[in-house]
Amino acid sequence: MNCKPELIETHRYCAEVANELESRWQSAWSADNLNVIGNPGDADFDSSKPKFYCLDMFPYPSGAGLHVGHPVGYIGSDIISRFKRMQGFNVLHPMGWDAFGLPAEQYAIETGIHPAETTRKAIDTFRGQLQRIGFSYDWSREFATIDPEYYKWTQWIWLKAYSAWFDPTLKKARPITSLIEGLDCGEVKPTHGKWQDFSEDEKTLYINEQRLAYLGEQIVNWCPKLGTVLANEEVIDGLSERGGFPVVRRPLCQWMFRITSFADRLLEDLEDLDWPQSTLRMQAEWIGRSEGADIDFSIDGSDASIRVYTTRPDTLFGVTFIVLAPEHPIVNELIESPPEQCDGNALDDYVTQARNRADVDRMADAKGKSGVFSGLYATNPATGNCIPVWIADYVLMGYGHGAIMAVPAHDQRDHAFAEAHDIEIIEVVKSKTNETFSITDKCFSGKGVAVNSASEYISIEGLDTNEAMQKIIAWLVENNIGVAKVNYRLRDWLFSRQRYWGEPFPIVFDAKGNHYPVEESHLPVVLPNLENYTPAESEDPTPLLGKATDWLHTTAGEAGVDPELLCPDTPVTREANTMPGWAGSCWYEIRYCSPQCNDRFVASDAENYWMGNGVDLYIGGAEHAVLHLLYARFWHKMLFDLGEVSCNEPFQKLFHQGLLTSFSFQRTNKSLVPSDQVEERDEKFFEIATGEEVERVIAKMSKSLKNIVNPDDIISQYGADTLRLYEMYMGPLEASAPWNTRDIVGVHRFLQRVWRLCTDEHTGKMHASLQDAPDNTIERALATTIAKVTHDIPKLAYNTAIASMIEFVNTATSTSKLTADQLNQFVRLLAPFAPHIAQEIFAKLGGDGYIDVAEWPTFDPEKLIADKVELPVQIMGKVRGRVSVSTNASDEEIEKAALSDPNIRVLLETLTIKKIIIVPNKIINIVAN
RNA sequence: GCCGAAGUGGCGGAAUUGGCAGACGCGCCGGAUUCAAAAUCCGGUUCCCGUUAAGGGAGUAUGGGUUCGAGUCCCAUCUUCGGUACCA
Known part of the structure; x- marks a missing residue:
């Protein structure tokens, strides 16, 4: 008898098998452009089908790479995207990079390496890690906010705001030319004085004050020693958090957005959004109308x-x-x-x-x-x-x-x-x-x-x-x-930063300090390279781009100012401030509709189709509940008023995934011990160095606590499908939950059982034991599972959907009476969650093409109805017995059955019945004393 | 301080409108299989009393209340997490 272990193990679903089939199918999907979706007007695009635009908040690609907390929301959005595809929707599910930001600039200060270089590298790492998890993103639509072809349009939108004002009568943004015309013909009155009496300079000043993007003075935290402006949280007791240098609060002239003009609309329009109540409330409180x-x-x-x-x-x-x-x-x-x-x-x-x-x-x-x-x-x-x-x-x-x-x-x-x-x-x-x-x-x-x-x-x-x-x-x-x-509590939005790694403003100043926009034909204003990125120590706030003197000082013609506004050889200075990190994320959802469009910020027909009533599902962390979501709504409303987009709100439905926490260990004095300095003995935890017992507590994943888990490690140990399934099985998607590596085997075993349903582990061949004739128990179990999963996915209640699939597989395993058709239906249910193994089994069963475009299973509701039901019988709210009755029994019959139950009869001997409550198909309660 | 969310077994968590609390998974216990182990399969697993069993009692942070019936609704309190703005 041959019982060499390696032979027995060969065809079991394990890390090697999972990794092999996952890479194989990922390559095939990619080669066949399975997840590339077209746009209206494209040859094989059917725009009569309903659309589903499912968007993740795009990540900032940090140098450290992904940890298992990142994909939680992405797995959630991937499942519903795949589900909708199988239900016949055109699904737009893109991914990109929020790539301007401070960490890359800090790193550049330390190392001298250009932020673009480190950022591109980090993007490659992130993309690779995401692709290995098997997301169905349309990677052909990928872009980063640092792409000049993208930030060209970020600058263009800013110019739109610069060239617009808020008409208080119409309560909407309009081109600034309409204000000038209105003032000239007397339809619009200035807030003070008579327009005719204004000098030319006063007129210019007045117009500039009305722009949606305007120059204003704001108090900032300036740290002369660091040569930089600090955020409130970076200042502690008047000293910089980094280095402990003095910080002064002083006014600085900077670009602002007149978001306060939109306060009323930003508040009122919250009503029509399908957003978490808590977030709606936070936005309303932030706007703070009184x-x-x-x-x-x-x-x-x-x-x-x-x-x-x-x-x-x-x-x-x-x-x-x-x-x-x-x-x-x-x-x-x-x-x-x-x-x-x-x-x-x-x-x-x-x-x-x-x-x-x-x-x-x-x-x-x-x-x-x-x-x-x-x-x-x-x-x-x-x-x-x-x-x-x-x-x-x-x-x-x-x-x-x-x-x-x-x-x-x-x-x-x-x-x-x-x-x-x-x-x-x-x-x-x-x-x-x-x-x-x-x-x-x-x-x-x-x-x-x-x-x-x-x-x-x-x-x-x-x-x-x-x-x-x-x-x-x-x-x-x-x-x-x-x-x-x-x-309103809401204040206008300060939009200038004295940083390097951000979008330059498309505007220049003449010697007198008047500003002139750069014409669209000269966009983008490209970020110049610097020799080094260290800010200079200075009493006065100085933007870092001020160091790029060749770039800074130019002529109106070279910069691209309209010759009618300024003679082309006039010397001008470029705006040296840059835009904040929020800029790129204020309109990326629009760009995904047609990321390659180069004559407009978005192709109108694509925007019209995909944005429709807004993004259908937007998934991201609750930490963006106020700022990002408010800013993006503001940009969208501005673009809507100016006729550039077709809907009023960018995100119709919003969902916040919970935070993935990790375990950490706490000494009796409440200080935390890094996880690698703790050992487990008899279900108790001890600090290795001191031998003292420590308590296991929940904490955020952090480098210092050494409790970060890398998805690559989990994949190499169990495969991507197991990772996906585990992250969704931990609990409700919106709830925080602690990562517990010990629990992963549960879902991995589930996939092994699924595998075993059709594969002989000794030979790797299909089971000959798959039945031809369906068994009734299995049929009902399958119908129940289809009903449950179909019902749960749109609610993003993935944990319970997975539980019902596990139940089905357990039933199928113990009865071993599954038919090939039933298994085929089941793997289609599993496909959104664990797409690779589902695809493999689907193919083995002779399924046609890709499971991603196979039909979503349906069921006969008749099959869900059992003919008999067991009802608990309570006396005064305590279960004292149970009776089995037919589903359509009358109240009299049920009552009779309950009273004739021997246990109940004995108990009722000393009691008088006052009332009998029958809840159909649920419970019988006898009120007696 | 204020606002929001949440407290259910040893652990993660289930529980349409108030209707059998603890689905499913982890862990643990027992059995089958094995020379043995791993793996797999089957069974058990809220706590307490009952030597096993039949059975009984308690139980969803705490204390009250409404109800035939409360994890779910109401009032008060405590704890944890998240957000934050002394907003006039």
């Missing part, structure tokens, strides 16, 4: 006044002080000539300190409620009372007018400040429900009834909050003190 009033407080002994914004004008009688942000314009004047009661030096110190603190730090000592008295007094217009003006950093310059009317009785922060600085607290709103409430202990910020709210000027005494607000606003307007106002 209704209230602007109110002017006159300063005593001066003609000037302070304008504040409030959401609660009804609390005007309770205003006992005013607070200005340290950055408020009046504060500068105070420092220069301090009033009598104001300590100018102390104020100067406070303002300097506050200005250089990040908002995060201001937030940190919320309890301190620091502030300085300004020496000024203002008048409360409702009471005529004289109230002090304070300066405190809990008021931010970036919101409202940088000044507030403080109502300590009804605002948490004002209350804390008043307590700290001994300022009067006057209650002006009484809660309708909580009568025993004491305003000296804490504030009441809800709505209620106005009290203490009458004076010789106006009374709102006894009015409900809403009525009170209306009445006081009417009075404010009548007396020219204030006006109703809608306010």
Whole structure:
């Protein structure tokens, strides 16, 4: 007898077999362009078929390569894409690279290697790793944001915004020429003065101020030593996170986007989107629309006044002080000539300190409620009372007018400040429900009834909050003190960076500082090479591209400025700032429709077909819930208004995949131990160095914790199909779950059993045992599985779909009565999840062509209905027995069956039946006592 | 602080509208097979009491409530994770 182990193992589904067949089919798919999809107008493209545009958030290709967390969302999108293809959809499923960004630039600073070189290399690594997982991307549509043919159009879109304004009457973006025409013919009035009286320079200035992309001053965190601007989170206590150098907050003139003009539409249009509730809410809160009033407080002994914004004008009688942000314009004047009661030096110190603190730090000592008295007094217009003006950093310059009317009785922060600085607290709103409430202990910020709210000027005494607000606003307007106002938290978008590795702006400046756009024919403005990438130490913010002097200084003609605007030999300076990382990701979903189009940013008919009502499914991490998704929506709306795209919203349905976490180990003092320094003994974990027991906890995958898992390793051990299946089987796609290498064997064994259903492991041949006549149990199990998988895939409930397939295979294995046709149907169900093994078995069964284009199995609903059903019988909600009845039995029959059950009969002997509840095909509950 | 999400066996997780809690997988236990082991196949596996069994009790973070019936609905509390803006 021959029992050499290697012979027995030869035809078992294992890593070698998986890897062999996976590479073989991947090559075949690629050679036959299986996943290349055409566009409307192409010879073999059927545009009468429904479309499904399934998009992944494209990755930033880091030098470290993929880890197993990256593919989670990609596997999810691949499954539904393959499913839709089998259901007869035209599926657009592309992939590309978000390739501008800081890490490559940092690396270039350290090594001198051009970011393009490292980025291209990283892209190759990523592409290779993704392809090995067997995704059905149409790689012919691949592009990177750093491709000049791509960023040419990023620059072009920016020019569109530069050449547009927001028409407040039509509530949409329009070409800037329509503004100029409107102003010239008097249809549009400037916000101040008469257009005819404007000088040419004033006119230009005014027009420039109206552009959707405009130059504005913004405060930035400048670190002179590092020669760079830092993000808020990179600044800790006024020092740079990297190196600990001083950081100053100072204004800088930069390109901005007028996203605030679109605030209303960005908010309203959220309603029609099929997005996670939590994300919709986060976007809405970020936009932060509020209704209230602007109110002017006159300063005593001066003609000037302070304008504040409030959401609660009804609390005007309770205003006992005013607070200005340290950055408020009046504060500068105070420092220069301090009033009598104001300590100018102390104020100067406070303002300097506050200005250089990040908002995060201001937030940190919320309890301190620091502030300085300004020496000024203002008048409360409702009471005529004289109230002090304070300066405190809990008021931010970036919101409202940088000044507030403080109502300590009804605002948490004002209350804390008043307590700290001994300022009067006057209650002006009484809660309708909580009568025993004491305003000296804490504030009441809800709505209620106005009290203490009458004076010789106006009374709102006894009015409900809403009525009170209306009445006081009417009075404010009548007396020219204030006006109703809608306010947004959203600020205009700062779009300049002083970096190298980003898209250059297609714009130049003349000697006087006037700006001129580069004409489309001269796009792209290509990023010049630099000798080295280290920023220069400097007191003034300087863009890195300023080093490329040859490129920087040119002539209008060479740069491509319209000769009618500027004589071609005029010397000009190029814009040396670059666009931020967000730029490329703001419109990539559009470009995928026709990535090779070179006469337009997208071919209209392709955009029309694929974008239709927007991307049908957009999968990506929740960390992009606000910024990326808001910015992309803004660009899309702008392009829609200007007639460049056909729909109003880019992403119809959005899904966030969960974070893939990993295990880590924690000492008793809560510090973490890298995973390679821990050993497992008897299901307990010990730190090797100390022998101390450590606790296994969930943590993010990180280099320092040594708990990163590389998909390549998993594939070489089990194959790509096992990796795909495991990542989807771990739990719901939207939930975070810890990677546990131990569990992978489960799905691998499942694939082995699938393999064994048709393959003799000794010979590698097809089983002769496949039946001809279908068995009823198997038929029903198969129908159930088809129903479950077909139902679960559109919900992206892959874990339960896989569980039902496992159940089917277990049934098929234990009965061994499967027919070739049943197996064929089953592998078609499996194909979206584990495409390679499914394809191999499909081919072995004599399937025609590729399984990817085979038909999705259907089932006869009749087969799902059993003729008998077992019902649990409860007495007072506890299961005491079970009866078997026919599915269509009447309530009387069921009741009779339940009461005649011996167990039930015994139990009921001492009880009186009050009621019997029968839930059809579910349960019987006898109410008795 | 505020907002959002979530707490179910030893572990990952199942559970249409309130209707048999623990599907499926891992791990563990037992059996078949084997000289033996691996692999495979079959069976068991929430906890407690019941020496086995029949059976009983408890149980979905905690404490209340609604209901014939609650993992699911309501109120309060605790814990964890994610987001963040002292937003007037």
